[in-house]
Each structure stands twice: as structure tokens, then as C-alpha cells.
Amino acid sequence: MLPDQTLPREAADSRNGADAPRASTTRNGLKITTDRVNIREVAEQAKVSVATVSLVLNKSPRISRATSLRVQKTINDLGYQPNRLAQSLSGRYTYSFAILLPALRHAFADAYFGEIISGICDRAGKMGYKVILEQAKPQYIKDRKHVELFERRFVDGVLCAGFNDKHRFLADFGECKCPMVLVDNKVASMDHVVCDYRLGAEQALNAILQLGHRSVALIYAAPESQTARQVAEVYARKLADAGIPFDKALTEDGCFTDIGGAAAAEKLMKRRPDITAILANNDKMALGAIRYLQTSGRNVPKDVSIVGFDDLQHSAFANPSLTTVHLPLYEAGGLACERLLERVHGKIDRISENLPTHLVLRESTSLAPILSAAAESARQREPAPATPGSQRVGGHDDGNRG
Amino acid sequence: MLPDQTLPREAADSRNGADAPRASTTRNGLKITTDRVNIREVAEQAKVSVATVSLVLNKSPRISRATSLRVQKTINDLGYQPNRLAQSLSGRYTYSFAILLPALRHAFADAYFGEIISGICDRAGKMGYKVILEQAKPQYIKDRKHVELFERRFVDGVLCAGFNDKHRFLADFGECKCPMVLVDNKVASMDHVVCDYRLGAEQALNAILQLGHRSVALIYAAPESQTARQVAEVYARKLADAGIPFDKALTEDGCFTDIGGAAAAEKLMKRRPDITAILANNDKMALGAIRYLQTSGRNVPKDVSIVGFDDLQHSAFANPSLTTVHLPLYEAGGLACERLLERVHGKIDRISENLPTHLVLRESTSLAPILSAAAESARQREPAPATPGSQRVGGHDDGNRG
């Protein structure tokens, strides 16, 4: 009622310092606090200034060991924990990253993204960072919510997976100087951490060619994606090196989905029934292709061998289990996270990491049919080149080229 | 140098009001602002108070239409966006939820959790909430980081998936009055949104029994989990209703994994080679079981029928494709998210939702072997009860019991 009843904060606080015996419930005569203990109560209790408590929290060397210990004890006694909203508001960092994925149906249920996300979350957790999940739906991009992540201080950085050249909004991050790292894809000259698809393709095709296959098809996807193009390039080159001319009829888009893979396999086999091996740009399409081949009465691997890309966890439990190029997606996620943090902390070097792949030989590949009979009769002379089972074909490939 | 050079904020600001022509770069004579436009600049430009801008932002009815439009225009002109750290610090909400998962290896790569996460993220996005990802590692729980999520104001609520009775830390949320909803599991009397495992088990067993199977095994997992126990209960009851006595030798723990499922199938078949049908508590174990059966020379479904639980996306592309109980995990995630928000906004009703399942008939089930021959000769009289392919066996089951 009286106009002078509202006192400036300092006055009210000092009055409280005299009145209240231990604080923690009532703050000044007028209002009741919201239970949680804050930095001012710690300061009061420890008989130091708020600034000192803050410096202790941030391990500043300007605080003596004695004071630091005393404040630390008060912090423990009171069970004080700093409010991170206040910390981030006045401090430099939010200690959060976002993971941005394409607007696919149930995107987070995809094992490919799942591996990347797991890698990011584990590493981020170790670095003291939280991870938030975002999906780049068309409206989301139109509203520029991806830039808003930075402008409204949701995050310090963004990790993008599953995008390619046609996703023009990726350039926005660069323009706004927002730290962003692409995971397992490259676009223009943006920062990225990728699996070595070139190496993977070499490993897959070496295996296929060594098994004697000559009619080798490729189920590709998203030619807008640099990594996908690299696989196609290596496919063409490796076949050429083996004296097999490139034939467009041997390639088909599988849209990265199992249904797409099945449809692609159908088109391929109808066009070229002589195909004995198919390389697919991911495991989903490979499993889709196997599904089609089996439905259409063919045997995998006896009639047609299949090789995938990814090495998803359930590919080992397919029937037949899938021979595939293992991509270190978990590791790529973790590394991207680490590099992103360095960037946030001011490091300006371009981020461009290439992680080696390796081939996992399982049951979906075998000798080319023509060679099978020959091998049968020749068996007494030497064993078959590849024995089934899950065996890793290791490390670096020579990768010889012109 | 001079002690009186540092003026109180008001003085400095008013001085700036006279000096600076349009603000936005220099704030007072002494310091340069950090580029982003804040609410005070908007207020200045619109010639209203900061409070008014805030009220306009929050669509308070106390502001006249004219003023609101004018302020809105200034906001658009300046491209102002409120800093959400400041909003959350002074406001009531953080507008963030956490998803807490168990500390499994690469937890986010699991399609089961993926479906739930997708459901949560989509719904949270629509409600204007961000979602952060957390994993309940042992050290995490020891450090009480799960409670810290609330204490340090990271989130307004938590959604937990993949836990059961033995995860005692779940009780901490209740004690601290922290809004938490369990997704697809029940523990004690905590708030939850679950799939109706009882109904699902009925649907699966109805199908199995109708196909004439009498030796039906169960691959269960996590008996600490209420939903898992429900499936086991319905399994025992349904068999009893069909005059088949319960036999512990027909049940085996599969640990929810594909490897565990394969191992369980092996133990079961060695103990009871007469088994002709197996119900597994999730798709992973079902696929693992199929894998073992095929490796050991049996045909699925001719020798043994398999039914799973989950209906993960890739189960339709297995060979044979999996007959399974579809769990509305995506929907459960979304609904849990919605209920959690209501709870955060003060609604106190207990949250207990049960979402109906349905059976998806695919290729991994067929007539019991004994009946197959009989059906063959009887074919001219009536068709086989179930035709293969992916057909949904709809809606609610009668679920008759004592």
C-alpha cells in the first residue's frame, strides 16, 4: 500500500541478512523463495561475496586454497547446484549441441542414424554437453528454425547427418558463422567427418571380383550425395580395371530404402538376368534386394551374391547374413562431436576427417556360379578362396589406381 | 582511471538514449554490444517500455491492439527473437523434455527405442518443446544426474523408456516431485503410457492356437518387467484354456537380444524337439530364433512357426518376413509427451494409458505340421485358415476369461 514499502534489492537483502537466521525459506519480509538454494545464499553462509563463490565454482586460481575449501564445504552442506540457465545466459556457452536429421518418417528409428546418434551422445556426455534432437522438415527450414537454434541460444553447435548437395539450407550455417559439422557426408567445402566410401567400395568390389563375378550390378541412391557418387565412381573404375565396360543397365536407384532396394533388384534382374552380384549403397537396400531375389525363386548367394554398406546390427541376423562394408558410424559421430567442440572453442582449422572402413564377409556372397562347378572339381588341388562365416577382411586396401 | 567514470546502468542508458542515433552497435560510450538485438532495443525503437514488449510477445490481453501491432512491426523490422535462456531463467518453463534410456550399447541405434523417440520428438516439436537425450549409466545415476536435470533446470519433465522394477532410481523422480512418464513399461504406481501387452499376447496366442499348434514355447525376457510378466501370464492362461498344461521347459530367457533369442531357441529345441511354435517377447529375439532354427536345418514356418512383438520396420524384410504383434510405440511416445506436458502445466491426475495392439500376419507362421498333411487332403472341402502375406488381424480381441 505505502509507496516506499518496495525497497531496492540491496536494502531488502541486507535487512534479511540481519533478520533471517539461516535463510533458505524466506528471503525478504515480502516474498517466499522457490526452495532451491542459489549462489547468494551460499555466499552469505560462507561469508564471502557472490563473486567469490562464482570464482570457486569455475576454479579460478585467484582464490586461495583456504577460501576455496571453505566455500566448497558450504556448497556441499547446502547441496547447492548452479542453475545452468543463469550460467549460460551470462556465460559464453550453452553446453548443448543439436543433431539435425532429414525429415524422414520415423527418422530416429533408422539404425543408420541411430549409430551416429549413439556416437554423438556418448562423446557429448563425456565432454559435459547435452544433445538435443531436431528434424529438418520443410516448414522448419522455411521458418529458419535451424538458424534460430543459434540466435535464440539453444545450442553452441549443430551436427548434421543424412543431407546432401541439394539441401541448400546447409549454407546458412556458414553464412551465420554457426559452428556446424556434417557427419558421414560432404557438401561443398563444409566441415565434415565421413566414412571412407571410396575405400569401402574398393574393398567390396575387390571381394566381388575375386569371387569371379563379371556381371556386377550397383544399387545406388541419392546421386546428389558426394559419398554415393564416390561409390559409383569406384564401381565404374574397378570394373573397367577388370576389363568390364561400364553399362548403365547394371545400375539402378534404390532410394536408400528396403522397398526401393527390392524394386531396384527387380528392375535389374529383369533387364539383365545374367547378373551374379549386386553391390548396394546401404544395408537396407541390400536386404531389400535379397528379399526380392528370394521371392523370385533365386538363391542368395548361390545364384546372386549381395554386398551392402553400413553393417547395421541386424544385418548379421538376416538370412543369409549380409556381407557388408562396415562403416564406423559410431566413431564418426563421436569424432564429429569432438571437432565441433574445438570449433566452438575457437579453433578455426577446416574439419575434414575420413575414417577407414573394412569389409565384413558373411553368407550373402559366394563364388560366381560358373566358378562353383569348376571349384568343385578342382577342390582336391586347393580350397575355395572364401569360406563362409563372419570374418573381417582387415585394414587398408592397396587401392592402386592411375 | 577516474572512480566516477563507471556510472550506474540507468545513467549510462539514458545518456545513450540522447547520443546514439539508432542503437544496434554501440550501447553506451564504454562498451560494444554483442550484435544480437534484445528486448530493450525493441522497446526503445517502438517507444514503449520493456514490459510492454514482453507482454506483446506473450500475447497479453492487457495490451491494446494498436500498441501490439506497432511493437510487432518493430520486432519484425529489427528481426528480434527473444533469447530463450533469459525467457526460461525468469519464466516458469524450460520448454525442454529429456528422454532417458538404459545404458545399453548403442542404445539409440535400437529400432525399438527409435520408434518411441521418433514419436516423442514429433509431438514435442509440435508442442514447442525441445528434446534432449540422456542415458542412465551407473555413474550417471550415482551422481544423481537424473535429478540434476530438474534441479539445474535443464528440463521440465522426463520420459523414461526401457526400465523396469529393478531400476530403483525411478522412484527419485516421484520423491522430488519431478514430472516423469514411463513409456511402454509400468513400475509401481508411476505415471505411464504402455502398449497393451496382454492384448498383444492374446492376439498372438489366438493365432498360434488356431493354426493347430500344441507345443508352444515362449522366449521371454526381463521378468522384472511388468509387461513381460503379463505376456508370460497370458501365455500360461491361454495354453491352460486350450487344455495344455504349463511346462517350464517350454520357456527360456532371451535377454531381449537377437543373440539371446538364438541361444534360447537352441536350448528350447534341444530340450523339447517337438516344439512347433515359438512366441518371442520382441522381434529381435524372434529373428534370432529364426536364425538359429534355419542354421540348425529347420524350416520356418513349415517346421516351427515364430511370432514376435514390436513390428519393427525391418521385420517385414526378414526372410521369412516376421509375423508379429504390432506395438504402437510411436503413438505411445507421442501420447506420453502430451500427458507429460499436461502434468508440467499442473494437471495432477494419474497418467495410465494402455494402447491397443494388433497382430500382423506374415510368413513366419503356418499350420502346425500335423495339420498340414490333413489340410492338404481336405483342401477340396475348405481353404486353409490363414493365407500367407502381410495381413493385419484387426482391432480388439474378445479376450474372454474368468
Next chain:
DNA sequence: TTCGTTTAGTAAACTGGTTTAACGGTTGAG
């Protein structure tokens, strides 16, 4: 003894919003 130089700690500005009590002006009832 006196004058720099550390050292340890603090007051106060600062981050950018929300919210509440109050205020001046207009309107309606008595």
C-alpha cells in the same frame, strides 16, 4: 621508511527476459 607489485577478494555492471504493483487517464454510476 616508502614505493611499486602481487595477491585475494569484492562491488557492481551485465546477460535478457518476466512479472507485479502502481500510476495516470478515462468512463460509469450515484
Next chain:
DNA sequence: CTCAACCGTTAAACCAGTTTACTAAACGAA
């Protein structure tokens, strides 16, 4: 023609931290 009620707006307290410029005390050297 008052007085009360209402309406739109605002000043200032408030959320809970970080950071900077300053100061008092202790120290060492001249």
C-alpha cells in the same frame, strides 16, 4: 459533480549466474 472502477502502460524487482574494474592488505626491494 464526485468517487470508484477500469484500462493500458510502465518502473522496478526479480530470475541466477559471470566478469570486470577496483581495493585493501601483504610483500619485497631500494
